[in-house]
Amino acid sequence: MNFSFSKPTTFTFFGRTRALEAQIDEFLDKVSEAGLVFSRAMKVYLEQGKGKDYEAFLEHGTTVEHRGDDLRRGIETELYAQTLIPDFRGDVLSLLEDMDNLVNIYEANLYRFSIEGPEIPAEFRRDFWDLTETVVTCVESVVLAARAFFRDIEAVRDHNSKVMFYESQADKISTKLKRAVFASDLDLAHKTQLRYFVERIDELANEAEDIADYLAIYTIKRKI
Amino acid sequence: MDLTVLFFLTSGLFLGWSLGANDAANVFGTAVGTRMVRFTTAALICSVFVILGAVISGAGASHTLGKLGSINTLAGAFMVALSSAVTVYIMTKWRLPVSTSQAIVGGIIGWNLFSDSVTDTSTMIKIFATWVACPLLAGAIAVSIFKVTQQFQKRVKLHLLRLDAYSRLALIFAGAFGAYSLGANNIANVMGVFVPVSPFTDFEVANLFTLSSVQQLFLFGAIAIAVGVFTYSKRVMLTVGQELLPLTPIAAWVVVVAHSIVLFLFASQGLEHLLASAGLPTIPLVPVSSSQAVIGAVVGIGLLRGGREIRWRVLGIIGVGWITTPVISAVMCFVALFFLQNVFNQQVYRAVHYELSSPVLEKLAQLDIATERLDDLQGKEFDSSVKFLEALEQKASLTAVQEQRALYYAEVEDFVIEPEKIDTLDADWLTPLQITALRELSGRTFRYKWRLAGALARRSDEWELKPDSKLNKLYNSEIEKKLDYIYRTFASNG
Numbered sequence: 001m002n003f004s005f006s007k008p009t010t011f012t013f014f015g016r017t018r019a020l021e022a023q024i025d026e027f028l029d030k031v032s033e034a035g036l037v038f039s040r041a042m043k044v045y046l047e048q049g050k051g052k053d054y055e056a057f058l059e060h061g062t063t064v065e066h067r068g069d070d071l072r073r074g075i076e077t078e079l080y081a082q083t084l085i086p087d088f089r090g091d092v093l094s095l096l097e098d099m100d101n102l103v104n105i106y107e108a109n110l111y112r113f114s115i116e117g118p119e120i121p122a123e124f125r126r127d128f129w130d131l132t133e134t135v136v137t138c139v140e141s142v143v144l145a146a147r148a149f150f151r152d153i154e155a156v157r158d159h160n161s162k163v164m165f166y167e168s169q170a171d172k173i174s175t176k177l178k179r180a181v182f183a184s185d186l187d188l189a190h191k192t193q194l195r196y197f198v199e200r201i202d203e204l205a206n207e208a209e210d211i212a213d214y215l216a217i218y219t220i221k222r223k224i
Numbered sequence: 225m226d227l228t229v230l231f232f233l234t235s236g237l238f239l240g241w242s243l244g245a246n247d248a249a250n251v252f253g254t255a256v257g258t259r260m261v262r263f264t265t266a267a268l269i270c271s272v273f274v275i276l277g278a279v280i281s282g283a284g285a286s287h288t289l290g291k292l293g294s295i296n297t298l299a300g301a302f303m304v305a306l307s308s309a310v311t312v313y314i315m316t317k318w319r320l321p322v323s324t325s326q327a328i329v330g331g332i333i334g335w336n337l338f339s340d341s342v343t344d345t346s347t348m349i350k351i352f353a354t355w356v357a358c359p360l361l362a363g364a365i366a367v368s369i370f371k372v373t374q375q376f377q378k379r380v381k382l383h384l385l386r387l388d389a390y391s392r393l394a395l396i397f398a399g400a401f402g403a404y405s406l407g408a409n410n411i412a413n414v415m416g417v418f419v420p421v422s423p424f425t426d427f428e429v430a431n432l433f434t435l436s437s438v439q440q441l442f443l444f445g446a447i448a449i450a451v452g453v454f455t456y457s458k459r460v461m462l463t464v465g466q467e468l469l470p471l472t473p474i475a476a477w478v479v480v481v482a483h484s485i486v487l488f489l490f491a492s493q494g495l496e497h498l499l500a501s502a503g504l505p506t507i508p509l510v511p512v513s514s515s516q517a518v519i520g521a522v523v524g525i526g527l528l529r530g531g532r533e534i535r536w537r538v539l540g541i542i543g544v545g546w547i548t549t550p551v552i553s554a555v556m557c558f559v560a561l562f563f564l565q566n567v568f569n570q571q572v573y574r575a576v577h578y579e580l581s582s583p584v585l586e587k588l589a590q591l592d593i594a595t596e597r598l599d600d601l602q603g604k605e606f607d608s609s610v611k612f613l614e615a616l617e618q619k620a621s622l623t624a625v626q627e628q629r630a631l632y633y634a635e636v637e638d639f640v641i642e643p644e645k646i647d648t649l650d651a652d653w654l655t656p657l658q659i660t661a662l663r664e665l666s667g668r669t670f671r672y673k674w675r676l677a678g679a680l681a682r683r684s685d686e687w688e689l690k691p692d693s694k695l696n697k698l699y700n701s702e703i704e705k706k707l708d709y710i711y712r713t714f715a716s717n718g
Binding site: 086 | 258259262378382383385386
């Protein structure tokens with residue numbers, strides 16, 4: 001026999017809150033996961049070029065992006081339907097959209113490598129890998145800053161300062177890389193293509209820095 | 225059923241409506257202003273708890289007539305209630321949170337002026353003190369609670385959503401508690417004066433409980449308050465919770481809690497008694513009012529944040545509203561009483577007589593008043609308190625306390641202790657010994673309140689006032705309430 005009991009309102013009330021907290025956590029996990037997938041995919045690409053392994057990461061990246069979209073939509077609907085955090089709803093929605101955009105850039109980059117399959121000469125691979133690692137760490141720092149915005153407002157600043165550091169590192173690496181590309185003997189079309197890919201990867205760090213700037217403002221708002 | 229009574233009752237209901245429309249902002253203004261609680265949710269909770277407070281706890285106050293009790297005719301009370309209600313309505317229309325009690329006191333001052341009765345100077349001082357002391361206290365307490373809450377938040381590191389859920393629940397609880405107190409404390413002011421003429425009779429609800437005539441009357445008053453909350457309270461809520469200063473949900477909660485603490489710490493005779501009986505130092509009782517406390521708390525938080533966000537213009541207008549409320553109410557009441565008396569031929573006050581008989585002079589001598597200079601006035605009767613005090617002051621200079629005591633001793637009122645009236649007294653409220661003492665006085669007549677009180681005190685300790693002290697204050701005020709009830713019941717013109 002199946003008995004069902006309806007939970008008292010208070011428990012349901014906090015139950016829904018807990019579920020939403022878990023959804024936000026999962027969404028941020030997805031942003032981190034997208035970074036890890038991108039990093040692994042780039043390693044494979046730099047070592048083996050486009051192949052089955054790379055395509056498997058691409059597929060993984062797409063799944064992460066879809067799940068991220070679903071979670072974001074679910075959270076946004078819930079925040080509006082339950083009229084939660086009226087003061088910070090706008091900020092949280094922008095933050096979620098911006099974080100989702102990072103996942104989109106990761107996925108778009110994976111596709112770009114898959115579609116165009118740029119040939120990366122051996123002398124640039126080390127810098128491409130450095131750039132990838134730096135932007136992924138930068139994004140990871142902004143993910144931590146976003147988590148702190150929800151749970152530990154005082155820690156946002158610490159993570160944000162790391163975002164700034166990695167972003168400037170990424171800029172340095174990309175500039176160095178672009179100079180090296182254009183100083184090489186490659187033909188202009190190849191040089192332009194490589195510059196395009198350097199910029200697309202570096203874009204992740206720039207985007208992370210913008211989010212960190214917004215987060216700093218949202219944090220000040222939360223503190224007063 | 226007397227139609228005049230029903231007609232007079234309407235001003236009480238209107239006053240209830242105005243109270244709901246304005247005072248609900250004190251308990252739910254910040255919650256609605258910060259959009260943490262929807263207006264309809266707030267109005268529903270507020271209405272339910274106002275009704276519960278009025279019917280359950282308010283009934284305990286049914287023996288006191290509330291503030292309007294000093295008005296000695298129904299038509300007079302009608303006009304005081306009406307002018308207070310209109311004043312609060314005007315203030316609500318202007319979105320200003322004001323004190324309904326002060327509007328009522330203003331109306332009573334208008335009636336005092338019209339009926340040539342003396343207004344106790346302490347009443348005026350109380351109003352002024354409420355404008356200044358109450359917001360300062362509330363502001364200071366709000367700042368302290370806000371700082372503690374901030375530290376707590378830093379330590380506990382709650383998720384933003386969890387914090388939101390807790391603050392929402394806390395705001396709802398604090399609001400419900402505030403609404404209950406609002407109903408319990410104010411229903412006597414709205415309906416108390418109509419208790420002796422209540423047109424209702426007791427009736428049983430489905431064999432479960434009986435609703436007394438007083439409870440029914442209070443239920444009607446509370447419904448009027450609830451209708452006020454639903455129909456018109458949103459505008460004042462937004463002034464308190466949004467227009468004066470943009471508040472965060474935590475700040476919204478701090479405001480409600482600070483306001484409740486001020487009302488509890490600085491206005492609770494029960495707490496004073498508890499501290500005094502435990503041998504602890506007591507907190508001085510200060511005249512406080514919800515509206516003033518809430519605004520003080522909001523401004524306190526605004527100043528803590530640097531004061532730049534406070535809309536000083538809005539605060540200025542609120543301040544002007546506080547000052548003009550009793551003034552408008554007094555002037556309106558005075559003018560309207562003139563019309564009610566001379567155009568509609570209603571008795572708006574019953575003249576109270578004062579005389580200086582030899583027993584009264586003896587009593588005055590005990591107060592260190594130089595009575596030998598008052599001999600010329602012996603046997604003279606005065607038909608108003610103002611005239612009496614004027615005559616007295618021409619002969620001797622009196623302190624404010626002496627004036628009050630002289631008025632009490634010299635007031636003439638005939639009391640007949642009719643045995644059949646003793647049977648109608650509330651035996652649940654009066655003690656058996658108190659009733660026995662009254663029975664012993666059956667058939668006797670008294671010309672002064674103090675003589676009746678004295679006769680009762682001689683027959684039973686339970687009618688005796690204890691020496692004036694903080695510890696005895698609560699006990700004495702209860703005895704005084706009971707004595708008032710006895711005076712009303714046995715007054716020969718009552």
